[in-house]
Every structure is written in C-alpha cells, then in structure tokens.
Amino acid sequence: MSIFAAPLPVLPDVGDLRDRVRALVAATVPGNPAAHRANCWAVADEGFSRAAGAAGLIGMIWPERYGGHARAPLERYVVLEELLAAGAPVAAHWIADRQTGPLLLRHGTEEQKLKLLPAMARGELYACIGMSEPGAGSDLASVRTRAERTKDGWRVNGQKLWTSGAHRAHIMIALVRTDPESTRNAGLSQLLVTMDTPGITVRPVIDLTGAHDFNEVFFDDVLLPHDALIGKEGEGWKQVTAELSLERSGPERYLSSYALFVELMRWAGPEPDAAVAALIGRTAAELWTLRRMSWAVAAKLAGGEDPALEAAMVKDLGNSFEQALPPAVQALAEIDPAGAPELAAVLAQLLMVSPSFSLRGGTREILRGIIARGLGLR
C-alpha cells in the first residue's frame, strides 16, 4: 500500500477565499457559542445557508448553468474546512452540497438539474438521504421499502429511520427495493422523493441531548413520476457505494470537535502545565495528520478516482480522534460550569454527541471491515 505516501498535487492558490469564508461566518453568526460550533454540520440555520449560497459557497464545483460556480474541487475543500473550523451552522444545506447535488449532476435528468440545483446552490433547497430502516441500520442491503412500477411511475410503501434533517428537507434520495424478487444488494434503486408528496409522514426521533436531527419517515402509497428514478433501475447499491467516498473523507470527519480544541486552548492560557500542554500538542499533531490524509483523499476525488479504502481510513481515524478528545479534556480539566462556561458547555455537548460519530456514515466495525478487505484479509 503506497497510499498516503505520495506528495500532494499542486493545489490552486486560494487567494482570499479563506478570509471571505471567515468574514461571512463572523458577520452572519457573530458570537456563536462553542456548544453550537461543535459538530456544526448537524446544526441547521437556514439563514446562514442562504447567506452561504449568496456568497457562492454552495455548489461551488457545479456548472454555472445549474447555478454552480465552476470552481476547482480543492477550492471547495478550502471552503468546507474553513466553515467547519469556524463552527458555522451548515447542516441545512450540507447534504445537498456534498451528496445530493453531485448525485443529480451525475444521474439526474436535465429537467431535474435545472429545477433543483440552482435552488440548492442558493442555500434554499435542502435534501436528506433515506437509507436506514428499522430492520436495516448498518446492514443496508436489508432495505425493505418497496417501489412498484405503475402506469404513471412508482408507488412507494415502507419506512425509513434515522433520517437526518428529513423535517426540513425538500427532497429525499431514497434507497428502495424496486425488484420484489430480489434479495440483499441486488434489485435496489435510488428514487428522488419530493417531501411534500401525499402519503409521506415525518416523525421526529429526539436524540439523547433533546435535539431533533433524526426522523422516521413513513411512505404510504406514495406516488412518484417515472423520472423519480435516479440513475439505473437495480443499480442503487452501486450508486450508493460510489457516494461513500464523498461522504467519509471530508473535513467534517476530523473537525466536528474543533470547537472543543479551541476552548481547551483558551482555557489553558499561554503557559499551561505540562499535562495540558501535552494534550494540546498531541491533539494538534493528530489533527494536522488527519487534515493531510483528508486532503489526499480530496485530491484523488478531484482527479476522478474513487479512493474508497483511503476514505474509510480517514473516517475511522477521524472518528477515533474526535471521540478521544472529550474524555481526555474531561480527565484533565477541572471544570466549574460557572467558571469556564464555554469549555464546560462544549465539553458536555461533545461527551453526549460524540458516540454518534462512529455510528453515522458507516460504523467503526463496518469501516474496519472495508479496510480489512483492502488489506486482503477477507
């Protein structure tokens, strides 16, 4: 395996792009508390998403005729890492920008692209991903939600679960079984679902912090047009797995806890004792390494490759890093909620939400299975 050893390709000179993103966040969400900056790609603020769209920071690499900005993929990466490091509330548009937009660009009809992509790029149209089901969590090939052909298109029945942002999304890309005779990962297809279609019910699933991100989504004789089929019938599994590298290697996999690191440094002050300095030094070293790994995957994606193995590695390592930081801070810092409220609040938030990091987007066990396959162990 020579992966990750190669020098990074020459990247574009990003000019004032970083400054522009920082200025936008400072102006749009001033004084954003640390607990909201943590895990910020699960924090939705539609006002911020519209401001980001107006600033040209969504759909950056999409063609201009679809409302995009025709920028280089690595320029987009710069924008993403700056948004996350600043703790911007990007959840409303995150899925559309990262996954649904690129999927529609690849497989959508011209009409769908013209209708949906410009609104996504403006930060006004949001998407969710309907994959997991009550009987299919990590085992996605067990999907049972069914779509049958009708004269006018498709009839969908079933249920999705753990669907992040379904309550504010305008569209869903749903993984459904279109061949009733099929089993496992054959016979699955991706359908574009407009969320206000009759027969769809969205119910909140409140997480342990009291927040509403997850939903369950019920489909009860939901009728969709023929062109709801995205890509090819029966190729849903292949299409979904092709998206996974986009989903797993981005800067959100190591910057979700960045707000805690900042508040740790602030709490430490300029001359901390050796134990605190050591935690800061170690965190910095790990973060720097992860950033380079994530950049390397982004560069491969930009070059048209599908670095699925490397992406799994970035996510696994990023998750472990981000889950280790909150307990390490807790073990070291004596925290009086009244004394250092920002550190206490962000620590509490991350202690509670970080267990989800190695569950969402592929569990640690699934990822390590993928890596094991890459090593030739299975």
Next chain:
Amino acid sequence: MSDNRDMVVDTAARLFAALGSDYATNIAEVEAAGLTDLLLPADDGGFGGDWGDAAAVLALAGAHAVALPLGEVMLARRLAAAGGLSLNGRLTIAGATQGRLTGDSFTGTLSQVPWGLEADAVLAEADGRLLRLAVADARAARAINPAGEPRDTLVFERAPATSASEAGLFAQGALLRVLQSAGALDAALKLSVDYVNGRQQFGRALAAFQAVQQLLSQFAVEVAAVRAAAAGACEAADAGDAAFEIGAAKLRTNIAIGVGTAAAHQVHGAIGFTQDYSLHPLTRRLWSWRSEFGNDAYWAVRLGHEITAQGADAFWPQVVARTDRLNRRAS
C-alpha cells in the same frame, strides 16, 4: 522530487536485501553506492537529493531493519557541508548534548551517539552552534538501544571544536526516525497480514476472525497516518521551515508505534516472540526509535507550549497557512 529517485531506490533495495552481518563491510558498501551522500548538494559532490528522496531510501532501510547509521551520516554530511565544516572521515550525530562551547573548546557529554565508536567525528548542537568534534578526543563508551544499535556516550574535556550556526540537527534527527519508522511499520504490517492469511487455527485462517481483521485494520490506519505525516514533514522540510511539521510527525509516529507493534505481536502469537522470526528486528527498532530525538512527552509538551503561546484563535489560521505556503511556492 529529484529525477533520479527511482534509480536510487532500486540501488538501495538491492543493496539492503544483500547486506550481511559485518558492520564495516556494510557501511563501506552503502558509502560506495553513494547513499550516504544522498542529501549532500551536487556542488559538494553529493547526489543533491531532497527529503522526499531521503524518505524513500530510509523507509526501505527501516523495512529491511538495516543496522547502519545511514540517515545519521546522510544528515551529518549535509549539515557539515552547509556549515562549511570538514566532510573528512566518517561522521555521525549526537542524539543528546550536555555541555558548553567556550571559544573553540567544548567540555561536555554527547550521548545517544549512533555508532559513535565507529565514527571519526560527531556533530552536535550546543550554545546555538553546530559543533564538529573528533571522536578521538573523547572518552568513549559503548551503549546500545533495545534493538542492539550502538548509542554511544562521548565525554569531552576542553576538546577542540569547529563550529557553524545552529541548523536544527535535533529536529532533523527526529525526521530521520519518522522516515525509518514509516518503513518498519509498513514491513511489520505486511508481515502480520501474510502471517494471519497463512496461519490456520480452529479450522480456518486467522485472517477470517473479525477480531483479527479489526486489529489489523487499526494497525493499517496507523501506518497510513505515519505515511501521511512523514510526507507532510518532508514537504515542509524541503520548503525550508518544518518547525511544526517535524514535531507533529514525530509525535504522531511515536503514537503509531505503540499501536502498531502491539498489534503485530498480538496477531503473531508466540512465534513473533522468538529470536529466529523476523518481527523483532522491526519492533525492537520501533520501540527504540520512539524514544530517540524526542519521545511523546517531549514533542507533545513542546508543541503544546508553542501553540498556546500564540493564543487559541491563532492555531487554525497558522496551520492552514503553513500548507498554503507550499502551494504558493509550487505554483
């Protein structure tokens, strides 16, 4: 990257695979092949390679568990040439220095000197200067690291020293260990993967057990992290300022050594614990190198203090500016 990297790597691979057990013969062969002049500028009669070239060769040396101060000589010759110090004789570097330079006279102790007894001269840093000292002027004692590699102690009393401006010897020594470790970890991972694929227990290959798969996956991720860190540190070093990157890479490598060596031995079972099996030449070196040129605590505390001195809001802009500078240089 220099144009001749592939050629050098081929030469090194052939040479390392054929080395015997005699130190004097081995070091002479490596010198004759020009590998110790890899980092020496062409104007000084060297290969004119960059840190990327050194990375490729030292990773191979690490993977072959080469028992030679190859990186140390490479670095010593580059630093000596840059500082206008003599290149005559066989050079090495000191892992730690205690003492004072008074005028042209040094009194103090150099320790963790790789193959110090076999060297003619040693480079060390003291009082902001890079010193060149003759080993013949020292009271010298052999010491070895857990891998059996010489890490000698040299005691000088009012010994004559030539000197030049300090040039970051310790940090670059750390980079050598990162690059060797990258190769040794990679080799230990390969050995582990091959072993679990071949070894049958309970009626199936060890590789078929999920617990084994998960452990080796974790190991592979650590190896990937070291590779990325090594490449990042080399790019920064070639750009001229790697003050942060080398420390971060050495610390990240030290951490990976802990995870990787434990996993390698665990999946090998008892055979990996034997003298005859080829795992310990790798893992004993990795355990040794983790301590050398800055252990975990050294780099973690040093980086931590450098970071907190700048303030909480400075870290992100500075860390991204350090890679953006490489792009601007390249474009």
